Amino acid sequence: MASKLVDSVVAFLDEPFDAVILGVKIDGHLLVEAVLIAAIVFLLMQKSYQPEKKPLTQNEIDQLCEEWVPESLHPPIREEMKIKDPVLESAAGPHTTVDGKEVLNLASANYLGLVGHPKIKEACEATLNKYGVGACGPRGFYGTIDVHLDLEAKIAQFLKTPDSILYSYGLATVASAIPAFCKRGDLLIADEGVHWGIQNGLYLSRSTVKLFKHNDMKHLESLLEEVMREDKRKKKALVRRFIVVEAIYQNSGQMTPLDEVVRLKEKYKFRVLVDESHSLGVLGKTGRGITEHFKIPVEKVDILTAAMGYALGSAGGFCTGSAKVVDHQRLSGAGYCFSASIPPYLASGSIAAIEIIEDNPDLLVNLRRNIITFRKCLSSIHELVVSGHEFSPVIFLQLKKPVSPSADAAILQKIADQMLEESVLVTVSRRSILDKCKLPVGLRLTVSAAHTEEELHAAAASLQRSVQSILQKQ
Amino acid sequence: MAVTIPYFAALTTYFSYGLLFVFGHLRDFFRGFTRSDSTPPEGYAPLCRDFEDFYTRRLYHRIQDCFNRPIASAPNAWIDVIERYSNDNNKTLHRTEKTRHCLNLGSYNYLGFAAQDEYCTPRVIETLDKFAISTCASRAEGGTTSVHEELEALIADFVGKPAALTYGMGFATNSTTLPSLMGKGCLIISDSLNHSSIVAGARGSGAKVTVFQHNIPEHLEEVLRQAIADGQPRTHRPWKKIMVIVEGIYSMEGELCRLKEIVAVTKKYKAYLYLDEAHSIGAIGKSGKGICELQGVDPANVDIMMGTFTKSFGSCGGYIAGSKELIQYLKSVSPGHLYATAMSPPAVQQVISALRLIRGEDGTDRGARKLAQVRENSNFFREELRKMGCEVLGDADSPVMPVMLYNPAKIPAFNRECFKRNVAVVTVAFPATPLLLSRARVCISAAHTREDLVRGLEVISEVSDMVKLKYMPPEEEVDAHLKEKRL
Numbered sequence: 030m031a032s033k034l035v036d037s038v039v040a041f042l043d044e045p046f047d048a049v050i051l052g053v054k055i056d057g058h059l060l061v062e063a064v065l066i067a068a069i070v071f072l073l074m075q076k077s078y079q080p081e082k083k084p085l086t087q088n089e090i091d092q093l094c095e096e097w098v099p100e101s102l103h104p105p106i107r108e109e110m111k112i113k114d115p116v117l118e119s120a121a122g123p124h125t126t127v128d129g130k131e132v133l134n135l136a137s138a139n140y141l142g143l144v145g146h147p148k149i150k151e152a153c154e155a156t157l158n159k160y161g162v163g164a165c166g167p168r169g170f171y172g173t174i175d176v177h178l179d180l181e182a183k184i185a186q187f188l189k190t191p192d193s194i195l196y197s198y199g200l201a202t203v204a205s206a207i208p209a210f211c212k213r214g215d216l217l218i219a220d221e222g223v224h225w226g227i228q229n230g231l232y233l234s235r236s237t238v239k240l241f242k243h244n245d246m247k248h249l250e251s252l253l254e255e256v257m258r259e260d261k262r263k264k265k266a267l268v269r270r271f272i273v274v275e276a277i278y279q280n281s282g283q284m285t286p287l288d289e290v291v292r293l294k295e296k297y298k299f300r301v302l303v304d305e306s307h308s309l310g311v312l313g314k315t316g317r318g319i320t321e322h323f324k325i326p327v328e329k330v331d332i333l334t335a336a337m338g339y340a341l342g343s344a345g346g347f348c349t350g351s352a353k354v355v356d357h358q359r360l361s362g363a364g365y366c367f368s369a370s371i372p373p374y375l376a377s378g379s380i381a382a383i384e385i386i387e388d389n390p391d392l393l394v395n396l397r398r399n400i401i402t403f404r405k406c407l408s409s410i411h412e413l414v415v416s417g418h419e420f421s422p423v424i425f426l427q428l429k430k431p432v433s434p435s436a437d438a439a440i441l442q443k444i445a446d447q448m449l450e451e452s453v454l455v456t457v458s459r460r461s462i463l464d465k466c467k468l469p470v471g472l473r474l475t476v477s478a479a480h481t482e483e484e485l486h487a488a489a490a491s492l493q494r495s496v497q498s499i500l501q502k503q
Numbered sequence: 504m505a506v507t508i509p510y511f512a513a514l515t516t517y518f519s520y521g522l523l524f525v526f527g528h529l530r531d532f533f534r535g536f537t538r539s540d541s542t543p544p545e546g547y548a549p550l551c552r553d554f555e556d557f558y559t560r561r562l563y564h565r566i567q568d569c570f571n572r573p574i575a576s577a578p579n580a581w582i583d584v585i586e587r588y589s590n591d592n593n594k595t596l597h598r599t600e601k602t603r604h605c606l607n608l609g610s611y612n613y614l615g616f617a618a619q620d621e622y623c624t625p626r627v628i629e630t631l632d633k634f635a636i637s638t639c640a641s642r643a644e645g646g647t648t649s650v651h652e653e654l655e656a657l658i659a660d661f662v663g664k665p666a667a668l669t670y671g672m673g674f675a676t677n678s679t680t681l682p683s684l685m686g687k688g689c690l691i692i693s694d695s696l697n698h699s700s701i702v703a704g705a706r707g708s709g710a711k712v713t714v715f716q717h718n719i720p721e722h723l724e725e726v727l728r729q730a731i732a733d734g735q736p737r738t739h740r741p742w743k744k745i746m747v748i749v750e751g752i753y754s755m756e757g758e759l760c761r762l763k764e765i766v767a768v769t770k771k772y773k774a775y776l777y778l779d780e781a782h783s784i785g786a787i788g789k790s791g792k793g794i795c796e797l798q799g800v801d802p803a804n805v806d807i808m809m810g811t812f813t814k815s816f817g818s819c820g821g822y823i824a825g826s827k828e829l830i831q832y833l834k835s836v837s838p839g840h841l842y843a844t845a846m847s848p849p850a851v852q853q854v855i856s857a858l859r860l861i862r863g864e865d866g867t868d869r870g871a872r873k874l875a876q877v878r879e880n881s882n883f884f885r886e887e888l889r890k891m892g893c894e895v896l897g898d899a900d901s902p903v904m905p906v907m908l909y910n911p912a913k914i915p916a917f918n919r920e921c922f923k924r925n926v927a928v929v930t931v932a933f934p935a936t937p938l939l940l941s942r943a944r945v946c947i948s949a950a951h952t953r954e955d956l957v958r959g960l961e962v963i964s965e966v967s968d969m970v971k972l973k974y975m976p977p978e979e980e981v982d983a984h985l986k987e988k989r990l
Contacts, residue, residue: 085732089732090728090729090731090732093731093732094727094728094731094732094771094772097731097741097742097772097773098773099742099743099744099745099773099774099775100743100744101744102684102744102775102806102807102829103684103828103829103832103833104832106828106831106832109835110831110832110834110835111831112643112835114642114643114644114645114647114834115645115647116647116648116649116651116652117634117638117645117646117647117648117649118648118649119633119634120633120634120635121634121635121637121638121639121640121645121646121648122635134645136640136644136645136646137638137639137640137645137646138639138640139639144635144636144637144638144639145635149635149636150631150632150635150636153631153636153849154628154631157619157624157627157628157631157849158619158624158628159576159577159619160576160577160578161577161578161579161616161617161618161619161620161624161817162616162623162627162817162818162819162849162850162853163616163617163812163813163816163817163818163819163850163853164578164813164819165578165610165611165612165617165813165814165817166578166609166610166611166813168571169570169571169929170570170609170610170929171572171574171578171582171584171607171609171610171927171929172578172610173571173572173573173574174573174574174575174578175573175574175575175585175598177573178573178598197671197672197674197819198671198672198674198675198843198844199843199844200672200675200679200838200839200842200843200844201672201674201675201678204678210550210551212555215548224842225838225841225842226838226842226843229678229682229707229838232707233703233706233707267546267547267548268548269547269548269549269550270548279842298546298547300547300550336844338637338639338843338844339639339844342635342636342637342639343636343637343847344636344637344671344844344846344847353550353551354550357550357551357556357559359571360559360563363674363699363700363703364672364674364675366699367674367698367699367700368672368673368674368700369611369673369811369813369814369819371819372818372819372847372850374631374636374849375636375637375847375850378636378637454645456640456643456644456645458644459643459644459835459841460841461683461835461836461837461838461841461842462836463682463683463836463838464838473644
């Protein structure tokens, strides 16, 4: 039966039609093929299956908005957030007043004792009388006052660089300088212990960031080696590459071995950015910073930044380097273009401070002697570990037997409170939750050239007593 | 207010920029044969790529003399601008000993506190004697002085919030506070024309950032609804919190924020409101309390009030005002509080004195007169500019008024011609404004006298005729046109 049907179909198809169209004989095969093509075309014309998209109706959105419960603006206030900052009632010199009591000040980074210096005061007063307080505008729009230009020239002359650029806030200096030069795709290799201003700059630049272990040159070299290998393998286009370090680390008091950093940067063809906030006016024979300390020409450091709120006893910050480095920031440094310029009297104050440093090399001798004396005194306190480089004017002390970061901080805070009772002002370094630095916090003591040796001995003795009394209570 | 650029101006502006670009590239092409000093050493990428500083080299350098003009006096109503010369086609500029005494229409000296003041300056110098210029420590680590505390109490009371915190720089106030409050999983909805410091803070926070059309509450509502309905990208989890950021006066537009409507929207959708009063605090409102006072908005409806001391108060720094808990929280996390050198005490004293004067606590009505003066001056100047036929942006009462220039060649022309006639004006171009919308910006101060303003208007009118800035029909013609219609 079936074979009969097949036979008849085959016979039908084989049988030639009579029709001839345009000289082509139309037979059964062509007919079937035409049908198939029609079917394919038909199928192709069909829309593929898609679940129907229904945008939310206004009612549904209303409901979602109604249901949405935001978190509170800030997390609840915990007990440890309620620290009362000490309030100074007189200038933050080597001695200051807290709660009506005169105390020895080991909290201000007044390294050279320039706070309240008569020459600075005189310069500032003259400027205040001539120019008023604020500059009332950014540098671009009549906010450039002649003293700004004088200070920029003074810094350049002091550090022997072609030019420099001022920022009105120390913290904003590096945070603006890094993104001015590094964009997406560029590479930054930074120390893991850098302060928040640098971290912010690294983040805002959108560049690739790699961190090396704190002050560990071996790890830095291995990272550089890795980068070079990667580059060779992938034959990538050349990107801007920077090593970012602090001369003296704000978070630990360690000093970066700049000679080693410079050797590595030259070997691996990186540029280097050094933040000299805590080393300017501290390191080197004449206070010109870490390059002088290591006897490295300043041109080897591509970008040099520093805050003026430490040894110079003023405020604001600056960046220096080649003319190109400085010039480029005048249009690309966000904190430079979009912020009011630094008050002219602070610029005058900084000029006066640099002149004082130039004229009084013994300030640096005193400072160094005090640092050595104080470190020696502190090393006799057995319950605490003294950390930081031997030349660092900022000294960190940690418990020899740490419990946990938060408990340690609480104990150290108690020690600081106890010392304030004994008329010595010290602080416990505090770290923001935004800060990525994982180095341990500690008791932070700063030494000034204006302290006397007796004062430092007395402070160390007071610390010894406080530590013992607090630790005994624990 | 959307700027509608006249058709002819748009065409010629495009043409001018086109020409500048073509010539710039031609010069770059020929530089390729000759340059030797600017190539980086072997193995280093150039510090700035060609396309990155093309704008600086080929456009900005041509008219560099119009910007960054140094002055040798306080930035008050009249300033001594230092004249400069260039030996290398404007690439570098050098100071001369000569100065030019100019009417200052550029500084943010709204209340005239820029110069020394009989009430403020002696107090500032007293503070200088007592506290020196710096504490050399952050606020949290031994840098807080009694003047800081005094200012914080005063400013909180002034803006109508329970507590406040001060920072040493206005820019950093935004760029360190926003990351302290917002983070991953949060959404920041920012006005499209917000200041660079807000952009830096928002980006630094790691939160998702979107913008709404400048000063349009209806669009803000649309963006908010959509954002809440969609949730976070990819995961679609609900947002942790949403913050809307607006400014009181937009400094490049001179416009006032439509705060009342924006408050209504943020309240309705439970978003937090961050108000940046950098230009509006002290400058507007009957007693100088800013945009809230002017528009009758209760400060309680604004979660975070930010402002700067650089402008009206003639000092430096900024503040955040909010609830006691908010300030307590910021004190424990904000990098500006924990790490940055505290605001310089004499600058703090300047703000305290200026605030006391504004509030009449000095026993005179000088403060009140200053406030009335800046308002009167601003409205007079704006009205006259309009009558003249210039295209002026911004709202009444705002002391900031941009005058549209459009064509790039008009930027230096207007600036230099005004300068020749002893009027110092600010001209603004890309990247601070969109490429087509170059403008001159006038900032009015209470320190300007009526004669100063009339003199300024005369010069602007003369120069505007010269460089053809009167895009709008002058007032009389409009009147005549209307009369004709009525007839």
